[in-house]
Amino acid sequence: MTRLTSVLFLPALLCDASLWRAQIEDLRDIAAPAIADLTLDDTVAAMADRALAAAPETFALVALSMGGYVAFEMLRQAPERVTRLALLDTSAREDSAARRRERADAIVALEAGRFLGVTDRLLPQLIHQTHVHGPVGDQVKAMAARVGRDAFIRQQRAILGRGDSRDLLARITIPTAIGVGDTDVLQRSIPGISKKMLVQTLREMERLGLISRHVERVVPPAVEYRLTSLGRRFVEPVQLLYDWGRANADAL
Template sequence: MAETLVLVPGLACTARLFEAQIDALSSSRNIVVADHTKDDSISGIAARLLKNAPERFSLAGLSMGGYVALEVMRQAPERVQRLALLDTSARPDTSEASQDRERLIAIAQAGRFEDVFPMAWARLVHPDRQSDKALQEVVFGMMRETGPEAYARQQRAIMGRADSRPLLPGIEIPTLVLVGEGDVITPPEIAREMAEMIEWASLVVIPESGHTSTLEQPERVAHALKLWLEEG
């Protein structure tokens, strides 16, 4: 039976976030993209993922998807064969970040969801990609597909996430920690902190990439994931 890889997208992202990696990796494994739009807690999203996943699987999440992946490791670590944490953090939300999320939720729920788009874009991508209209349309298209209601649920889930740092030393499976070198949301020092706390972790820093590494440097990320999947 082919191995299953479960992918968990980030906030206001869809399967398009991993489109290039799915194309590169799907020939030899089953790939499933988890639904992270229906629950307003990270624990609820993780429980839904586990309900729909096979008994054993590899797991990769980007940003919010990484928060979900760590919660899966809290709920059912014995079911995960390999773990990849992409452009994410094990830390809980700060009070400042939560206040900003509340502000964005209010804008979205006031019927001005598209006003959120440029605010997100400014921090999502590497400075060299700020004028990349094709990439911008992919990001904005995913946000439109997500919609304001699911976006609000996701933001509330992120605000309520647990501190996963105490969990990290107990992770004893091949783990990839990957981050864009220009990620300002979850910067390389946050990735390095996680990698240093997980015994079997490999740290990969992707050059010329911001927070959306799978879109900004798709081939480099696919290569890193391929090497991770081929580990023992």
């Protein structure tokens, strides 16, 4: 019987466990999944504490966006417990002053008014325009409605209080895969990230199959391949998450 790899998934802002439904299904014969609840705490450190307390002794870690902020904190607190890492559409850099003001203003508005969830106006800022109208957009709206106003405020406060994690990047020595959407503003900062991570090669990965094969190399315990290449252009992360599954690693 194949030994299953423990995999902990960290959702993004306003996302819940359903974000990872396709991955759990696709990886069911090689992974023992768990999904952290990032809706209960108002600091990244507390989110990381809670996730670590509920996680297996060692595990592969997969994180999207805000989940990446929590992943960095987990690596600070317990680096010996994380065996492999996948960071999707996230940043080690703290928010700019302008972005911090936007978050603070959003908290004030939410506390004084009604939570509208992810509206049609906001959705194009979160996913690629080709997925705004359809199942991906509907899924994002539904997750936000389930997470709700109070948890959203806690999450925004946690993000506001997080520190800069760029000093941590050079100390990450475990096999790591990094992905970002080809229309995401994070793409502009990838050259700087590649220097921090000492990337050996920089490839363009636009086909879901190719991305899946890279992720496949991160998850199985039998694979000793050290993944250090960065994908410069990925399909939009939510679509990647929706359709990300197993593929033949030998074809890479």
